[in-house]
Amino acid sequence: MRAITQHTLGGPEVLTIVDAPEPRPLPTEVLVRVEAIGLNPLEPRLRAGEFPLLGRPPFILGWDISGVVEAALTWRFRPGDEVFGMPLFPRAANAYAEIVAAPALHLTRKPASLSHVEAAALPVVGLTAWQGLVDLGGVTEGDRVLVHGGGGGVGHVAIQLAKVLGAHVIATASGSKREFVEGFGADEVIDYTTADFTEAVRDVDVVLDTLGGDVPERSLEVLRPGGHLVTAVAEEDVELAAKFEAAGRRFSGIAVEPDPVALRYLVDLVEQGKLRVHVQETFPFERIADAHRALERGHLRGKLVLTV
Structure with missing residues:
Protein backbone atom coordinates (compact mmCIF):
# COMPACT_ATOMS: atom_id res chain seq x y z
CA MET A 1 0.00 0.00 0.00
CA PRO A 123 -15.30 13.16 12.96
CA VAL A 124 -12.71 15.48 14.56
CA VAL A 125 -14.74 18.66 14.12
CA GLY A 126 -18.08 17.01 14.90
CA LEU A 127 -16.86 15.27 18.04
CA THR A 128 -15.03 18.39 19.23
CA ALA A 129 -18.23 20.41 18.87
CA TRP A 130 -20.35 17.68 20.52
CA GLN A 131 -18.02 17.11 23.44
CA GLY A 132 -17.53 20.84 23.89
CA LEU A 133 -21.17 21.90 23.76
CA VAL A 134 -23.02 18.81 24.99
CA ASP A 135 -20.70 16.86 27.27
CA LEU A 136 -18.78 19.78 28.80
CA GLY A 137 -20.84 22.87 28.04
CA GLY A 138 -24.22 21.34 28.86
CA VAL A 139 -25.92 23.70 26.42
CA THR A 140 -29.70 23.74 26.76
CA GLU A 141 -32.60 25.57 25.17
CA GLY A 142 -32.42 29.33 25.58
CA ASP A 143 -28.68 29.49 26.32
CA ARG A 144 -26.58 32.18 24.70
CA VAL A 145 -23.60 30.53 22.99
CA LEU A 146 -20.59 32.30 21.49
CA VAL A 147 -18.60 30.31 18.93
CA HIS A 148 -15.18 31.73 18.11
CA GLY A 149 -14.04 30.97 14.56
CA GLY A 150 -17.54 30.28 13.29
CA GLY A 151 -16.41 29.78 9.70
CA GLY A 152 -13.82 27.12 10.48
CA GLY A 153 -14.08 23.35 10.71
CA VAL A 154 -15.22 23.05 14.33
CA GLY A 155 -16.98 26.40 14.25
CA HIS A 156 -19.45 25.78 11.43
CA VAL A 157 -20.46 22.43 12.93
CA ALA A 158 -20.73 23.92 16.44
CA ILE A 159 -23.12 26.61 15.20
CA GLN A 160 -25.46 23.97 13.80
CA LEU A 161 -25.25 21.80 16.89
CA ALA A 162 -25.93 24.72 19.23
CA LYS A 163 -29.01 25.59 17.17
CA VAL A 164 -30.24 22.00 17.42
CA LEU A 165 -29.85 22.32 21.20
CA GLY A 166 -32.08 25.42 21.15
CA ALA A 167 -29.42 28.05 21.79
CA HIS A 168 -29.13 31.62 20.58
CA VAL A 169 -25.85 31.49 18.65
CA ILE A 170 -23.35 34.30 18.24
CA ALA A 171 -20.30 33.63 16.06
CA THR A 172 -17.11 35.53 15.36
CA ALA A 173 -15.87 35.46 11.77
CA SER A 174 -14.32 37.75 9.19
CA GLY A 175 -16.72 39.91 7.23
CA SER A 176 -16.10 37.86 4.10
CA LYS A 177 -17.53 34.82 5.89
CA ARG A 178 -20.68 36.50 7.24
CA GLU A 179 -23.06 34.98 4.68
CA PHE A 180 -21.34 31.59 5.02
CA VAL A 181 -21.72 31.57 8.80
CA GLU A 182 -25.29 32.86 8.74
CA GLY A 183 -26.09 30.03 6.33
CA PHE A 184 -25.35 27.56 9.12
CA GLY A 185 -27.78 29.26 11.49
CA ALA A 186 -25.82 31.88 13.43
CA ASP A 187 -28.22 34.44 14.92
CA GLU A 188 -25.51 37.09 15.21
CA VAL A 189 -22.14 37.41 13.49
CA ILE A 190 -19.35 39.62 14.86
CA ASP A 191 -16.76 40.64 12.29
CA TYR A 192 -13.57 40.36 14.31
CA THR A 193 -11.70 42.48 11.74
CA THR A 194 -13.81 45.56 12.50
CA ALA A 195 -15.35 44.95 15.96
CA ASP A 196 -14.18 43.85 19.41
CA PHE A 197 -16.34 40.95 20.54
CA THR A 198 -15.88 42.02 24.19
CA GLU A 199 -17.78 45.22 23.36
CA ALA A 200 -20.37 43.61 21.11
CA VAL A 201 -21.75 40.85 23.31
CA ARG A 202 -22.62 40.24 26.98
CA ASP A 203 -24.25 37.65 29.25
CA VAL A 204 -23.06 34.60 27.35
CA ASP A 205 -23.72 31.19 28.93
CA VAL A 206 -21.15 29.14 27.00
CA VAL A 207 -18.17 30.21 24.90
CA LEU A 208 -16.57 27.66 22.57
CA ASP A 209 -13.01 28.70 21.68
CA THR A 210 -11.21 27.21 18.69
CA LEU A 211 -8.72 30.05 18.17
CA GLY A 212 -6.48 30.39 21.24
CA GLY A 213 -4.13 33.36 21.60
CA ASP A 214 -5.71 36.02 23.80
CA VAL A 215 -9.25 34.97 22.82
CA PRO A 216 -9.86 32.62 25.79
CA GLU A 217 -8.78 35.20 28.38
CA ARG A 218 -10.75 38.02 26.74
CA SER A 219 -13.81 35.77 26.66
CA LEU A 220 -13.98 36.10 30.43
CA GLU A 221 -15.43 39.58 29.89
CA VAL A 222 -18.49 38.37 27.98
CA LEU A 223 -19.53 35.46 30.21
CA ARG A 224 -22.32 35.86 32.71
CA PRO A 225 -21.57 34.89 36.33
CA GLY A 226 -21.34 31.10 36.32
CA GLY A 227 -20.80 31.08 32.57
CA HIS A 228 -18.55 28.52 31.00
CA LEU A 229 -15.58 28.76 28.61
CA VAL A 230 -14.76 25.56 26.73
CA THR A 231 -11.49 25.80 24.83
CA ALA A 232 -10.02 23.34 22.35
CA VAL A 233 -6.75 25.28 22.22
CA ALA A 234 -5.73 26.46 25.72
CA GLU A 235 -6.89 23.34 27.51
CA GLU A 236 -3.78 23.03 29.69
CA ASP A 237 -3.54 26.69 30.78
CA VAL A 238 -3.66 26.28 34.57
CA GLU A 239 -3.20 29.99 35.27
CA LEU A 240 -6.07 30.93 33.00
CA ALA A 241 -8.30 28.30 34.60
CA ALA A 242 -7.53 29.81 38.02
CA LYS A 243 -8.40 33.30 36.74
CA PHE A 244 -11.80 32.07 35.53
CA GLU A 245 -12.49 30.34 38.84
CA ALA A 246 -11.57 33.47 40.80
CA ALA A 247 -14.01 35.46 38.65
CA GLY A 248 -16.85 33.02 39.27
CA ARG A 249 -16.77 31.55 35.78
CA ARG A 250 -16.10 28.01 34.66
CA PHE A 251 -13.16 26.92 32.51
CA SER A 252 -12.86 23.60 30.67
CA GLY A 253 -10.31 22.39 28.18
CA ILE A 254 -11.27 19.78 25.64
CA ALA A 255 -9.03 17.25 23.95
CA VAL A 256 -11.33 15.39 21.59
CA GLU A 257 -11.80 11.64 22.14
CA PRO A 258 -13.14 8.86 19.91
CA ASP A 259 -16.83 8.40 20.69
CA PRO A 260 -18.93 6.16 18.44
CA VAL A 261 -22.13 6.97 20.33
CA ALA A 262 -21.77 10.71 19.75
CA LEU A 263 -20.72 10.00 16.16
CA ARG A 264 -23.99 8.12 15.62
CA TYR A 265 -25.93 11.09 17.06
CA LEU A 266 -24.16 13.30 14.54
CA VAL A 267 -25.12 10.86 11.77
CA ASP A 268 -28.75 11.09 12.93
CA LEU A 269 -28.60 14.88 12.65
CA VAL A 270 -27.14 14.59 9.15
CA GLU A 271 -29.91 12.25 8.08
CA GLN A 272 -32.53 14.59 9.57
CA GLY A 273 -31.12 17.46 7.53
CA LYS A 274 -30.05 19.36 10.66
CA LEU A 275 -26.29 19.08 10.18
CA ARG A 276 -23.98 19.34 7.19
Missing part, protein backbone atom coordinates in the same frame (compact mmCIF):
# COMPACT_ATOMS: atom_id res chain seq x y z
CA ARG A 2 0.98 3.66 -0.27
CA ALA A 3 1.38 5.80 2.82
CA ILE A 4 2.50 9.35 3.49
CA THR A 5 5.30 9.53 6.02
CA GLN A 6 8.08 11.87 7.11
CA HIS A 7 11.58 11.09 8.27
CA THR A 8 12.33 14.53 9.67
CA LEU A 9 10.46 17.47 11.12
CA GLY A 10 9.96 20.47 8.87
CA GLY A 11 7.82 22.06 6.20
CA PRO A 12 5.28 20.41 3.88
CA GLU A 13 8.12 19.19 1.65
CA VAL A 14 9.13 16.55 4.27
CA LEU A 15 5.92 14.60 3.56
CA THR A 16 6.78 11.66 1.33
CA ILE A 17 4.70 8.95 -0.33
CA VAL A 18 6.25 5.51 0.27
CA ASP A 19 5.39 1.87 -0.23
CA ALA A 20 4.60 0.37 3.17
CA PRO A 21 3.42 -3.00 4.47
CA GLU A 22 -0.29 -3.32 5.09
CA PRO A 23 -1.20 -3.11 8.79
CA ARG A 24 -2.46 -6.27 10.46
CA PRO A 25 -5.64 -5.85 12.48
CA LEU A 26 -5.83 -7.20 16.01
CA PRO A 27 -8.93 -8.87 17.47
CA THR A 28 -11.77 -6.29 17.73
CA GLU A 29 -10.22 -4.27 14.89
CA VAL A 30 -11.05 -3.81 11.22
CA LEU A 31 -8.94 -3.15 8.15
CA VAL A 32 -10.30 -0.18 6.19
CA ARG A 33 -9.48 0.63 2.57
CA VAL A 34 -9.49 4.40 2.80
CA GLU A 35 -11.41 6.53 0.32
CA ALA A 36 -10.91 9.93 1.94
CA ILE A 37 -8.93 11.50 4.79
CA GLY A 38 -10.01 14.60 6.69
CA LEU A 39 -7.22 17.10 7.34
CA ASN A 40 -6.97 19.12 10.55
CA PRO A 41 -4.92 22.17 11.62
CA LEU A 42 -3.16 20.10 14.28
CA GLU A 43 -1.40 17.99 11.66
CA PRO A 44 0.93 20.66 10.18
CA ARG A 45 1.96 21.57 13.72
CA LEU A 46 2.89 17.96 14.43
CA ARG A 47 4.71 17.71 11.12
CA ALA A 48 6.76 20.79 11.99
CA GLY A 49 7.58 19.56 15.52
CA GLU A 50 5.73 22.24 17.47
CA PHE A 51 4.97 19.61 20.09
CA PRO A 52 5.91 15.92 20.32
CA LEU A 53 2.53 14.20 20.44
CA LEU A 54 3.74 11.39 18.16
CA GLY A 55 7.39 11.41 19.25
CA ARG A 56 10.23 11.66 16.77
CA PRO A 57 9.87 10.77 13.06
CA PRO A 58 9.32 8.64 11.18
CA PHE A 59 5.58 8.69 11.71
CA ILE A 60 2.35 8.83 9.72
CA LEU A 61 -0.11 11.61 10.47
CA GLY A 62 -3.88 11.66 10.30
CA TRP A 63 -7.03 10.52 12.12
CA ASP A 64 -10.19 11.29 10.13
CA ILE A 65 -11.00 8.49 7.69
CA SER A 66 -13.84 7.18 5.59
CA GLY A 67 -13.66 3.99 3.58
CA VAL A 68 -14.69 0.37 3.09
CA VAL A 69 -14.02 -2.53 5.46
CA GLU A 70 -11.67 -5.10 3.88
CA ALA A 71 -11.29 -7.44 6.84
CA ALA A 72 -13.01 -7.59 10.21
CA LEU A 73 -11.84 -9.34 13.38
CA THR A 74 -15.04 -8.29 15.12
CA TRP A 75 -18.75 -8.98 14.92
CA ARG A 76 -19.51 -5.26 14.56
CA PHE A 77 -18.67 -4.95 10.84
CA ARG A 78 -18.31 -7.14 7.78
CA PRO A 79 -16.17 -6.75 4.66
CA GLY A 80 -17.85 -4.31 2.32
CA ASP A 81 -19.33 -2.11 5.06
CA GLU A 82 -18.77 1.61 4.54
CA VAL A 83 -17.45 3.17 7.74
CA PHE A 84 -15.91 6.37 9.03
CA GLY A 85 -14.46 7.71 12.25
CA MET A 86 -11.51 9.12 14.17
CA PRO A 87 -9.58 6.10 15.45
CA LEU A 88 -7.10 6.13 18.33
CA PHE A 89 -6.73 9.88 18.83
CA PRO A 90 -4.41 11.16 20.29
CA ARG A 91 -2.29 8.07 19.58
CA ALA A 92 -1.08 7.58 16.02
CA ALA A 93 -3.80 6.21 13.74
CA ASN A 94 -1.54 6.26 10.65
CA ALA A 95 -4.45 7.60 8.63
CA TYR A 96 -2.46 9.13 5.76
CA ALA A 97 -2.50 5.75 4.04
CA GLU A 98 -4.47 3.63 1.60
CA ILE A 99 -5.26 1.04 4.27
CA VAL A 100 -5.76 1.64 8.01
CA ALA A 101 -6.25 -0.77 10.91
CA ALA A 102 -8.66 0.67 13.49
CA PRO A 103 -10.61 -0.41 16.58
CA ALA A 104 -14.15 -1.23 15.51
CA LEU A 105 -15.51 0.82 18.42
CA HIS A 106 -13.89 3.95 17.03
CA LEU A 107 -15.86 3.73 13.78
CA THR A 108 -19.47 3.87 12.75
CA ARG A 109 -21.37 3.10 9.56
CA LYS A 110 -21.32 5.80 6.92
CA PRO A 111 -24.83 6.88 5.93
CA ALA A 112 -25.74 6.93 2.26
CA SER A 113 -26.51 10.63 2.63
CA LEU A 114 -22.80 11.38 3.17
CA SER A 115 -20.14 10.93 0.53
CA HIS A 116 -16.80 9.52 1.66
CA VAL A 117 -15.35 13.03 1.35
CA GLU A 118 -18.03 14.53 3.59
CA ALA A 119 -17.80 11.66 6.07
CA ALA A 120 -14.02 12.02 6.37
CA ALA A 121 -14.47 15.71 7.13
CA LEU A 122 -16.83 15.15 10.06
CA VAL A 277 -20.23 19.55 6.90
CA HIS A 278 -18.68 21.92 4.40
CA VAL A 279 -15.61 20.84 2.45
CA GLN A 280 -13.81 23.83 0.97
CA GLU A 281 -11.43 21.82 -1.18
CA THR A 282 -10.22 18.31 -1.88
CA PHE A 283 -6.68 17.31 -2.77
CA PRO A 284 -5.52 14.05 -4.35
CA PHE A 285 -3.22 11.87 -2.25
CA GLU A 286 -0.21 12.97 -4.28
CA ARG A 287 -0.75 16.64 -3.37
CA ILE A 288 -0.46 16.26 0.39
CA ALA A 289 2.20 19.00 0.56
CA ASP A 290 -0.14 21.46 -1.17
CA ALA A 291 -2.93 20.48 1.22
CA HIS A 292 -0.69 21.20 4.22
CA ARG A 293 0.25 24.59 2.75
CA ALA A 294 -3.45 25.42 2.48
CA LEU A 295 -4.00 24.33 6.09
CA GLU A 296 -1.16 26.55 7.24
CA ARG A 297 -2.53 29.59 5.38
CA GLY A 298 -5.67 29.26 7.49
CA HIS A 299 -8.88 31.28 7.07
CA LEU A 300 -10.61 28.16 5.75
CA ARG A 301 -14.32 27.69 5.26
CA GLY A 302 -15.02 24.30 6.79
CA LYS A 303 -12.59 21.48 6.02
CA LEU A 304 -9.97 20.24 3.59
CA VAL A 305 -10.01 16.57 2.55
CA LEU A 306 -7.46 14.27 0.92
CA THR A 307 -8.84 11.77 -1.59
CA VAL A 308 -7.23 8.37 -2.06
